[in-house]
Amino acid sequence: MRASTSRAVLALTLVAAGLAGAIPAIAAxxxxxxxxxxxxxxxxxxxxxxxxxxxxxxxxxxxxxxxKLKEIDTTIPDQTPYEKYLVLRVRAPAEYTVNDxxxxxxxxxxxLASPLLPADxxxxxxxxxxxxxxxxxxxxxAATAIQRYLDAGGDDAQLKELLPQAQYANKDYxxxxxxxxxxxxxxxxxxxxxxxxxxLLYSAYVGQKDDAGVVxxxxxxxxxxxxxxxWRDLIPRTREVDNFSxxxxxxxxxxxxxxxxHVDDRExxxxxxxxxxxxxPGEAKKVLDDAVANKPFTGAELADANKLRPEINKAAAADxxxxxxxxxxARAAKDGNALVGQGLSETVSDNPAKxxxxxxxxxxKGGLRxxxxxxxxxxxxxxxxGRDADALKTFQSVNGPNGLSSLAxxxxxxxxxxxxxxxxxxxxxxR
Numbered sequence: 001m002r003a004s005t006s007r008a009v010l011a012l013t014l015v016a017a018g019l020a021g022a023i024p025a026i027a028a029x030x031x032x033x034x035x036x037x038x039x040x041x042x043x044x045x046x047x048x049x050x051x052x053x054x055x056x057x058x059x060x061x062x063x064x065x066x067x068k069l070k071e072i073d074t075t076i077p078d079q080t081p082y083e084k085y086l087v088l089r090v091r092a093p094a095e096y097t098v099n100d101x102x103x104x105x106x107x108x109x110x111x112l113a114s115p116l117l118p119a120d121x122x123x124x125x126x127x128x129x130x131x132x133x134x135x136x137x138x139x140x141x142a143a144t145a146i147q148r149y150l151d152a153g154g155d156d157a158q159l160k161e162l163l164p165q166a167q168y169a170n171k172d173y174x175x176x177x178x179x180x181x182x183x184x185x186x187x188x189x190x191x192x193x194x195x196x197x198x199x200l201l202y203s204a205y206v207g208q209k210d211d212a213g214v215v216x217x218x219x220x221x222x223x224x225x226x227x228x229x230x231w232r233d234l235i236p237r238t239r240e241v242d243n244f245s246x247x248x249x250x251x252x253x254x255x256x257x258x259x260x261x262h263v264d265d266r267e268x269x270x271x272x273x274x275x276x277x278x279x280x281p282g283e284a285k286k287v288l289d290d291a292v293a294n295k296p297f298t299g300a301e302l303a304d305a306n307k308l309r310p311e312i313n314k315a316a317a318a319d320x321x322x323x324x325x326x327x328x329x330a331r332a333a334k335d336g337n338a339l340v341g342q343g344l345s346e347t348v349s350d351n352p353a354k355x356x357x358x359x360x361x362x363x364x365k366g367g368l369r370x371x372x373x374x375x376x377x378x379x380x381x382x383x384x385x386g387r388d389a390d391a392l393k394t395f396q397s398v399n400g401p402n403g404l405s406s407l408a409x410x411x412x413x414x415x416x417x418x419x420x421x422x423x424x425x426x427x428x429x430x431r
Contacts (some may be wrong), residue, residue: 046076046083053090062097065090085116101136105129123154134162139169168200173207183220195225219413226417231259238406245402250274254380255407259414269304281315283348288312335367340374343381352384372400379411388415
């Protein structure tokens with residue numbers, strides 16, 4: 001994982017940092033500093049080669065700068081503390097420019113430890129050291145250096161962004177906190193986070209074994225980048241709730257069929273049988289016919305499908321013949337249960353506009369045995385009828401146990417993904 005800042009830009013930063021300390025004064029040339037000599041002065045013998053080293057570094061010639069500094073070490077072995085400090089200030093960035101990252105990091109550490117480093121220069125030195133560690137893929141040290149910079153009051157936006165990346169690259173999955181902050185900030189600003197950032201968040205939560213966090217990241221990915229792989233991970237989790245009701249398995253299949261256009265091959269026969277048993281032979285027939293047309297059954301499944309086919313075809317034909325009578329009976333009923341059931345039957349028989357109207361009328365009539373189920377089915381009918389805005393409101397109003405809320409929440413996420421909105425995915429309801 002590389003920093004997004006180019007090496008050239010970072011080199012210029014380091015050069016600027018290294019040249020920040022100008023020579024304030026030149027003392028009389030002498031073998032060693034006199035006791036009365038000002039602390040922050042240099043001798044003429046030091047000043048000439050040191051100025052040449054500075055100029056070489058300014059010109060981007062790190063090798064020449066290092067050669068001049070080596071000349072100083074050879075000719076002036078008894079350097080004063082201040083002269084040694086100045087050498088470090090030029091040598092560190094010069095080493096970086098010639099790709100000697102280990103030496104550069106050592107010297108920047110020494111600069112930071114020096115009592116001669118002005119307080120105003122500390123942050124730029126910390127920033128430079130963090131950049132060196134990250135650029136040389138020493139991610140553990142980079143994370144430590146970046147955190148030290150931030151704790152000292154540094155506010156460089158790029159280093160803030162790189163901190164969780166360095167942690168993650170070092171297999172420190174506390175990086176999830178930083179990635180989550182970046183994701184939340186993007187949504188707050190009305191932007192969609194990059195897919196790369198969301199995948200990093202997901203992976204960091206996996207590394208932390210934070211299942212709730214994994215779901216959050218997965219939902220962000222499915223909504224903002226609605227790829228089939230993300231939905232394949234997400235939708236099965238709607239059933240991973242306490243006491244998921246058997247009566248909702250059919251609704252689970254409807255969700256999968258809407259998102260993917262079909263259910264898994266191993267689920268087709270169960271979907272067909274459940275729909276027929278629940279009183280929706282038209283839905284069962286459609287799933288069976290689609291399966292035969294697109295990926296025919298084989299083996300034992302083919303035998304089972306052939307057994308079901310005559311019964312389902314007969315029941316579907318009878319259901320069509322009875323639709324008008326069933327609707328009249330439902331309208332005459334004292335409560336709305338039959339209207340809701342008839343509306344769902346119309347919906348799964350490819351007449352969702354009428355189906356949604358009947359379910360709405362049934363809900364308004366009242367006396368429902370399963371009012372939250374009715375709202376779930378109304379949302380489904382509205383989706384099938386192309387009334388996504390209405391469906392979103394309907395699903396958001398569903399609240400119930402045993403998988404009702406989790407199914408409705410998945411529908412909300414699906415509809416949000418269709419909106420291509422910069423809004424963050426809806427918070428999961430209580431499941």
